[in-house]
Amino acid sequence: MKLSRTRPHHTLAFNMTPMIDIVFLLIIFFMTVSQITRTVDHPVELPRVVEGASESKTATVTINLNEKGSVIVAGKVLSQQEVVTAIQAQLEKMDNDPDRIRIQIRCDRNCLSKFVNQLVNRLSTMGFRKVRCAVADQ
Template sequence: MTPMIDIVFLLLIFFMTVSQVSEANKVRLELPKLEGEEELKPATITINVDAEEKIIVTGLTLELAELISLVSAELQRVGDDPSRVNVVIRADRNGKSGPVNRIVSALGRMQI
């Protein structure tokens, strides 16, 4: 029973210490902004692939090359940082996997 009490006290001390550290990181600061600085919001692109293998983005039917151009433009808009571009691929359950694989390969070459 004594080892169990020791473990409970160690856990209690651990969580008390961690809570103090996390409170220290919650300091509200008003950081300076540069004039003309604009905030780059992450881009989210939803790509739909229907059963007829059509690629649809925001209601427009695109070819793979056009899709790559669109993603490249969004990538440039967010400062060429692939981690700031979120891509969601939605495919029809009755469709083939070929178009999805081609899209994933193209995005992989762009490091997205």
């Protein structure tokens, strides 16, 4: 006579395949990162900066356009020809290098785009390749 019941043996088993995949991915990641840091850390003698070099100086010219298309620079209403003359004076101060002058255009939201386009066309004929347009966050 058998008085005790036999209990089925339940074994908990983990699926190790995903864990092994993750380990291999981590190994590949760290091997790649170690290769990148070796190339970045290569010793290189960098050039020295000469103090007082005029090439590091830049100027910023802010041009405002109101809703009627009038050009305002430094609080004065100017014609487009006067703006060109003022920017040419800045160019002469910067050794005729347009890359050393930052042009920022602030335009009223009700201003017609033709006024902005005319101004940008004049600036591009002067050699300016980059012009920043200011916008407001909402």
